[in-house]
Amino acid sequence: MKRWLSAAAFFTILAAVWEILVQIGVWPHVLIPPPSEVVRYLVRAVSDHTLLDSSHITLRRLVLGYSAGLVIGLPLGLLNARFKVLQDTLGLVALGLQTLPSVCWVPLALLWFGQTEHAMFFIVIMGTVWSVMLATDTGVRNVPPLYARAAQTMGSRGLHTWLKVILPASLPFIVSGMKQGWAFAWRSLMAAEIYVTILTGFGLGHLLHYGRELHAMDQVIGIMLVIIGIGLLADKILFSPIERFLHRRWGTARH
């Protein structure tokens, strides 16, 4: 409760100072609109449905791309941990590609798929797959060998050991990887929406892009706030609590 109060006080003061600095002309109005105008834009965008429609389109792309990233990344991670050959080949590819910022996929995606949904889908998947794969791989490697041995003495073998022991044992690390993958997917999608201009759906990234073209700074800042909000919400409400719970119960908490 006390932490909520101090956070609320901090942001109120921040907004107030910003408002005053713009109103008395210290900060130029055309470059930095005051918070009141940003709020007015957001209210307008909500009431004429642009914000909701765009968020909807963006989130659908995100969920689709992210799910595909998981569906590809998780098994790849498991295989990578299981087979040394993969670790020395695909593992290195993943390690390299994970360091590549997802914007770097844009030129290739545009050449291959043109200005299409597929291009965005591709960019989001490329942003997600490698980090999910590497996190799963790390998770499996972190499983105490004792678990597998104990399972073996009880008659567990091969696939049963993998599904009933190794996989659940590495869950906390896999969820950490999923959280990281989600963050990467979100960044990739924003890059994709800003660079891939298509007519099949106006996402938040497009609103941001056209805000710049039209020099509507209230729109640019408003949309940025929405993008931050969605990112925070997913982290704080979805991933972090699950991650904390798992690490505590599994006894893998790192503090």
Added chain:
Amino acid sequence: MAVEQELINVAPEKLTVDNVSKSFRGRQGMVQALANVSLQVREGEFVCLVGRSGCGKSTLLNIIAGLEAPDGGQVLADGKPVTGPGRDRMVMFQESALFPWLDVMGNVMFALKLKPNLNNQERREVARYYLKLVGLEKFAHANIHELSGGMKQRVALARALAPNPRVLLMDEPFAALDALTREQLYGDLQRIWQERRKTIIFVTHNVREAVCLGDRVVLFSPSPGRIREQFDIPLPRPRDINSIALAGHSTQITQALKQYLGTPAAEVAE
């Protein structure tokens, strides 16, 4: 009924360790963990292995469990060579090795679910029987991270007993517990051993613990790991770890241990 059949005491197994050797490639070259170790364990016998750290006790236990293969020699369970892990020989490790993603019941059920010929209803009944045996029937639905160290080892014991093995291999199962909890478990383990008739091999650093539990105490010495001397403990059961007769035996064994090692007394807990 399948449950009653499942809970029938099976005959304990006779174990023969025949000239077993095992080396590991360590950082400082080859380490010989076991050199020509031979040991006979009668059916239903409670044998304790004692020796300082690194003399190959865990290695021997893992070989008997079938988790590791010896370089030379073999282990026979009722005359048949051990080639891999089997449900007739269950292991209890020093850290409980319980699965934190399952609750207490789920952990005990893990082994039972791998047993055919039982339906889930019967499996749960069997699991409840063993939880009761270790005094945890009230904690069937507790999560593992909510249990104390002593309770965890009780669950581990129930889990090891659940498939109705003929041999129980215990690797320092009580080492991490406080003295009072340990004393309780000594009592419980002796009671369960008499009730369920198992062959038990029990590894420990603690000579008193070995004398309290074992029909026989086997002394190991390190580098390379081998058996040095064996002591029969003809004390009546149940034994109290604080009894004077028990103290006499453990003093004798501790002296033998020090003499083989030529190490300061602090290395071995009496």
